[in-house]
Amino acid sequence: MxxxxxxxxxxxxxxxxxxxxxxxxxxxxxxxxxxxxxxxxxxxxxxxxxxxxxxxxxxxxxxxxxxxxxxxxxxxxxxxxxxxxxxxxxxxxxxxxxxxxxxxxxxxxxxxxxxxxxxxxxxxxxxxxxxxxxxxxxxxxxxxxxxxxxxxxxxxxxxxxxxxxxxxxxxxxxxxxxxxxxxxxxxxxxxxxxxxRDSWLHNPVQVEDQGVVCFTGEAMGIDRQGAYLVNTEQGLRAVHAGDLSLRVRL
Missing domain, CATH: 3.30.930.10 (Bira Bifunctional Protein; Domain 2)
Incomplete structure (x- = not known):
């Protein structure tokens, strides 16, 4: 312990x-x-x-x-x-x-x-x-x-x-x-x-790669692999730390 x-x-x-x-x-x-x-x-x-x-x-x-x-x-x-x-x-x-x-x-x-x-x-x-x-x-x-x-x-x-x-x-x-x-x-x-305490949860977000917006959707929380789920028009997509940036969509 x-x-x-x-x-x-x-x-x-x-x-x-x-x-x-x-x-x-x-x-x-x-x-x-x-x-x-x-x-x-x-x-x-x-x-x-x-x-x-x-x-x-x-x-x-x-x-x-x-x-x-x-x-x-x-x-x-x-x-x-x-x-x-x-x-x-x-x-x-x-x-x-x-x-x-x-x-x-x-x-x-x-x-x-x-x-x-x-x-x-x-x-x-x-x-x-x-x-x-x-x-x-x-x-x-x-x-x-x-x-x-x-x-x-x-x-x-x-x-x-x-x-x-x-x-x-x-x-x-x-x-x-x-x-x-x-x-x-x-x-x-x-x-x-x-x-x-999730500050993203159920907020509209956009996922970026080096400043370029890849897709947008609703923040749905983390999954069992530690990725963050975003509900897009094409369905749920997982964002992995270190790969992409997740930001609140204004």
Missing amino acids: LTQAEVHWIELDSVDSTNDYLSRAYQQGRVSGVAAVLANMQTAGRGRGGRVWQAQPGSGLCLSLGLPMAGLQMPFLPLCVGVAVAQVLEQWNVPVHLKWPNDLLADQQKLGGVLCESFQTGQGAVTVVGIGLNIQPVDVPDALSGRGATSLSNYLPASSMPSSRNLAEQVVFSVLRWIDMASVQGIDAIFAEFTR
Whole structure:
């Protein structure tokens, strides 16, 4: 059970990317088991598609969690992590929704994101889960986020804002707990919780390939293979993460 594992914490003032730092640490044998890296500042963080995710000092949660497992062991890991983070933030009444495959939204604006990367080391398979959350206001182009970005500071007064370490610890415990639950109960629990927060569901959407619209339809949710279903005039079509982009059709 991952929730019973001792988490090896590494705190850094500044780093290029928490995911890259932790990946190097595993590959060089400097860490093993479950490990977490928390940085105050990130200069070359990465999002989906290689997009840059920078964080000025104290402006965001820059967290990566290393797990001794292959990503193929849990193909729904990004969804599981999204649900886990959402549950943490909901305790402060932050209205979190999840945008497939890996974004966290609040009031339809980007609040954070998840990036899962797997690789082999001399000790076996490892998956690093990167979690970024905006704590203070940031400037994210609408083209990347849909409707700009938001931050926890828009929902929590300074007196109620948790410290980065406290927030990170709650997020890590929630992620480990959800992975354990999914391992025991299967994917149905994740499906139900993701669907309840699905920001696409029943909205008109368009599917794009490098900016070119391929087809349009109604968002119908995820299937058992982790693809997103769109009901088009020609019937249901599945969209796979990394292949195409799904956007709300205005």
